[in-house]
Amino acid sequence: DGGITQSPKYLFRKEGQNVTLSCEQNLNHDAMYWYRQDPGQGLRLIYYSQIVNDFQKGDIAEGYSVSREKKESFPLTVTSAQKNPTAFYLCASRQNGGETQYFGPGTRLLVL
Amino acid sequence: GIQVEQSPPDLILQEGANSTLRCNFSDSVNNLQWFHQNPWGQLINLFYIPSGTKQNGRLSATTVATERYSLLYISSSQTTDSGVYFCAVDGSGYSTLTFGKGTMLLVSP
Numbered sequence: 001d002g003g004i005t006q007s008p009k010y011l012f013r014k015e016g017q018n019v020t021l022s023c024e025q026n027l028n029h030d031a032m033y034w035y036r037q038d039p040g041q042g043l044r045l046i047y048y049s050q051i052v053n054d055f056q057k058g059d060i061a062e063g064y065s066v067s068r069e070k071k072e073s074f075p076l077t078v079t080s081a082q083k084n085p086t087a088f089y090l091c092a093s094r095q096n097g098g099e100t101q102y103f104g105p106g107t108r109l110l111v112l
Numbered sequence: 113g114i115q116v117e118q119s120p121p122d123l124i125l126q127e128g129a130n131s132t133l134r135c136n137f138s139d140s141v142n143n144l145q146w147f148h149q150n151p152w153g154q155l156i157n158l159f160y161i162p163s164g165t166k167q168n169g170r171l172s173a174t175t176v177a178t179e180r181y182s183l184l185y186i187s188s189s190q191t192t193d194s195g196v197y198f199c200a201v202d203g204s205g206y207s208t209l210t211f212g213k214g215t216m217l218l219v220s221p
Binding site for chain 1: 143
């Protein structure tokens with residue numbers, strides 16, 4: 001089945017640790033995005049990538065890093081510099097020239 | 113940056129009722145999408161509608177780009193319509209979306 005997968009579904013982290021969230025798509029989409037959602041809020045853009053080996057900061061990139069070495073993969077690292085990392089993280093993709101973004105199921109990160 | 117405001121923030125309906133959700137945005141947009149987020153967090157595309165009117169079953173949407181608002185209509189609501197409805201716009205031209213805070217809908221049997 002074509003789609004976007006995110007793993008793990010739930011992730012627990014101790015303060016001071018870096019953690020990497022996985023996002024994979026087999027839709028052959030060029031663009032990929034990471035969003036953060038806090039309770040009762042809309043989504044906010046962290047990073048996005050329009051093409052392999054290139055990415056841009058979104059509105060809340062501080063404390064996060066990404067890589068785009070393969071078209072189908074766009075992992076997000078939450079670093080220890082992110083002061084309030086507990087949130088729901090959503091990955092999306094879009095075909096260049098396409099109209100809509102399609103979302104994965106999300107990863108819930110809890111910092112203990 | 114562009115601002116997106118959704119109203120009402122919360123809505124409770126009985127099954128079978130109709131509703132209208134509103135999205136106001138502060139600048140011209142290249143893209144406007146409506147999403148439904150189910151209780152498990154999955155976002156589902158409902159409409160891509162930067163202007164005009166579209167219908168899909170019991171749902172329809174209208175965007176009046178010159179007046180910077182969009183409306184989502186839900187008719188004959190069902191309990192499965194419950195969840196959060198988001199409006200998102202792209203005003204940057206870089207195909208990034210700015211989301212509103214959503215309307216939380218609860219449809220009771």
